[in-house]
Amino acid sequence: MKLMSQRNPAGIDSTALTGPPRHVLVTGTSTGIGRACAFELARQGFSVWAGIRTPEEANAVENARIGSPISIRPIQLEVTDITSIRAAEREIRSHVGQSGLCGIVNNAGICIVGPVEFISLEAWRHQFDVNFFGAIAVTQIMLPLLRLHTAGSDNGGSRIVNMGSITGEISTPLFGAYSASKFALRAMTDALRLELRPEGIHVCLIVPGTIQSEIWRKEKECVTAIPADSPARKHYGALIDNVSGYIFGCAEQAIPAQRVADAVQLCFTSAKPKIQYRVGWEAQVGSRAKKFTPDRLFDFLLARKLGVPKRSAP
Numbered sequence: 001m002k003l004m005s006q007r008n009p010a011g012i013d014s015t016a017l018t019g020p021p022r023h024v025l026v027t028g029t030s031t032g033i034g035r036a037c038a039f040e041l042a043r044q045g046f047s048v049w050a051g052i053r054t055p056e057e058a059n060a061v062e063n064a065r066i067g068s069p070i071s072i073r074p075i076q077l078e079v080t081d082i083t084s085i086r087a088a089e090r091e092i093r094s095h096v097g098q099s100g101l102c103g104i105v106n107n108a109g110i111c112i113v114g115p116v117e118f119i120s121l122e123a124w125r126h127q128f129d130v131n132f133f134g135a136i137a138v139t140q141i142m143l144p145l146l147r148l149h150t151a152g153s154d155n156g157g158s159r160i161v162n163m164g165s166i167t168g169e170i171s172t173p174l175f176g177a178y179s180a181s182k183f184a185l186r187a188m189t190d191a192l193r194l195e196l197r198p199e200g201i202h203v204c205l206i207v208p209g210t211i212q213s214e215i216w217r218k219e220k221e222c223v224t225a226i227p228a229d230s231p232a233r234k235h236y237g238a239l240i241d242n243v244s245g246y247i248f249g250c251a252e253q254a255i256p257a258q259r260v261a262d263a264v265q266l267c268f269t270s271a272k273p274k275i276q277y278r279v280g281w282e283a284q285v286g287s288r289a290k291k292f293t294p295d296r297l298f299d300f301l302l303a304r305k306l307g308v309p310k311r312s313a314p
Contacts, residue, residue: 021099023149024268025092027051027079027138028108029061032213033163033257037105040261041268042070049092051077051108079108079134080126085141093145100148103159103268106135111178111215113222115240118232119177131181135162136188150200157200161267162189163260164205164276166283170290172306173243174223193275204267207287208260209280216251220244242307255280 024041028034029050038061042048050072052058058074065072075091078084092101109131112123139160146158167175168182186205193203223244226232233240263277278284290298302308 021047021096022102023047023049023092023096023099024103024105025049025051025075025077025088025101025138025142026105026107027077027134029074030054030057031060032215033208033211033260034105034107035061035064036257036261037107037264038072039064039068039070040258040265041105042072043068044265044269046102046268047071047073049073049075049088051075051079051088053078077138079138080129082137082141085137089141089145092142096145098148098152100150100152101142101145101158102149102153103161104138104142104146105161105163105264106138107163108134109163109181109215111175111219111222113174113178113219113244114226115174115232115236116176117235118230124177127177128181128184131178132184132188135185139192146201147199157202159268159273160192160196160201160203161264162203162205164189164207166207166209166278166280166286168207170286170302172247172302173239173308175247202267202273204273205276206260206263206267207276207278207283209278209282209284209286210250210254211260211280212254212256216248216254220248238309239307242309246306 022045024046026034026038026041026048029038030052034051038048038050042065048071050061052061052074053076058076061072061074075088076084077088110127112119112127114123146160150157162185164186165178165182167179168186171179171183189203189205196203223240226240260279263279266277267273278287293301
């Protein structure tokens with residue numbers, strides 16, 4: 001695939017394109033938030049490397065940018081495969097030279113749904129391999145390219161943007177595996193931010209609420225795939241129906257992925273980006289409620305909202 005020459009997209013201030021080339025890597029760009037982030041950064045004048053896993057996903061990215069004067073290039077990148085990440089790093093390095101990478105967006109993620117008891121250890125590990133260890137692996141391997149850009153830049157240094165979630169602060173039944181991976185990602189982000197601070201590399205966390213994404217369809221498929229006669233249904237049937245009904249009902253009112261892309265764009269264009277960017281009312285209100293409400297009361301309120309069944313009489 002041929003890298004497009006950089007041109008000034010319509011509506012972009014030409015001053016945004018001055019200075020050294022600005023290359024950005026975004027993982028998980030096949031749909032939803034990742035796709036929106038990749039195209040928003042490209043519209044802002046960045047040369048975007050769009051991480052994809054399959055030729056079909058690459059074609060989807062290519063087709064989506066037809067007719068748009070933006071610089072975006074699909075690149076094979078499986079975040080759970082070190083060999084794939086290193087191959088992507090070599091390909092990016094061969095094109096960017098001394099410009100390096102001005103940023104990475106660790107967006108690739110999956111959501112495994114089910115009661116903690118009935119999610120296999122293999123599935124738990126896969127959840128963390130994608131959402132947590134994948135972000136670490138990409139960051140570790142791409143850091144030399146970020147340092148290369150920072151060393152040759154006087155416009156604020158490079159950026160690492162990790163895609164968190166309000167579920168990384170508030171965990172709900174059925175979504176424990178996903179929440180755990182996002183809790184871990186938040187902790188890693190906090191440590192990394194201070195570790196890289198002396199080098200001028202900014203680390204930001206995006207905290208979305210309920211966002212329009214293909215992940216909701218996949219989550220529904222996970223719930224539907226739980227057999228009616230399975231032990232999970234026997235022990236948690238009412239909880240599965242009530243919680244999934246509430247969550248997927250909220251998903252029907254989800255806000256556009258572009259809202260997250262706008263926040264990511266601020267991470268890259270602000271001279272001093274915020275430590276966190278919260279997107280959507282759940283991310284704004286939920287965090288404050290969790291912080292200031294006593295734990296037992298918060299559990300009670302959350303259980304009532306989600307329809308968690310009350311304890312059965314002995």
